[in-house]
Amino acid sequence: MFYSSLSGMGLASTKAQNALDVDEARATAEETKSEADVLKHDVDRLMMITEALWAFLKKEHGYSDDDLAKAIGAIDLRHSGADKDAQEKCPNCGRLISAHRHLCLYCGHPVPQSLFEP
């Protein structure tokens, strides 16, 4: 009798703890969603600004999409610390990207990784 009442209390305590864990997980999920919404808003805003700047540069200064792709490729290489030999073609769009990327910088397609690279 004594032991059964103890085990019953343990079960109630576990249920209460589980309810607290669920509440905490729910709060964390809502907080994470809010952070993701803010980041999505920031990305959307930056995409509009970038698109406007690019339209201006093409129209007013005659740059082409190839000029932009070359500049992005150079920055990609510089940021990854890779040399020019460490580039590979995206299997989807065919553009050159740093071999260290897991997703294509231009189209987002997954890039197969070498089995021997970390």
Ligand SMILES: [Zn+2]
């Ligand atoms: Zn691509």
